[in-house]
Amino acid sequence: MATALLCVLCVFFCLTSSQNFKLKFKPATKPVRLFTEEELRRYDGSEEAQPVYMAVKGVVFDVTTGKEFYGKDAPYNALVGKDSTRAVAKMSLDPADLTSDTSGLSEEQLTSLDSVFEGTYKTKYPIVGYTASRILKEDGSPDEDFKPEDQPQFQIKDEF
């Protein structure tokens, strides 16, 4: 009888304490990795053992599984190790377009950019971080409006 009572108490305790646990420790958001231009450059596919990263619209994707496109000597290798938003929008490999600058792009190019961003990059490749210019304002302070593509509950104030 005493054992049965203990069991009931124990189950009750476990249930209530796990409720508390849930309340006190809300699921944490993953920290967001910030890439400087210099850091991103290390992942340009030139080293076989390193992963291959590229950014589109300030989002850094791990494109290692697309090595046939992006690896050393592959056709789109010029796009990696940097933010190539403009090149993707224009479908251009011109060195002048290997930049995050979207100024002066046409409506059609911006629409095409969004469709490749959503349909190819976000669908096919894991997000590993964000470029400094996506996370910070021009003066280097955190951009309060920053929202990671993959973590809707993330709040930048939790990081500082």
Ligand code: HEM
């Ligand atoms: C004669 C010119 C081109 C041809 C024939 C061509 C062909 C292709 C093909 C067949 C694919 C799909 C491969 C697959 O999903 O299996 C592809 C993907 C792609 N192409 Fe091109 N392409 C050309 C030029 C360009 C240029 C100039 C760019 C410049 C940015 C570009 C950027 C891309 C990108 C970003 C992808 C997606 C790769 C991925 O899935 O990660 N392409 N291209």
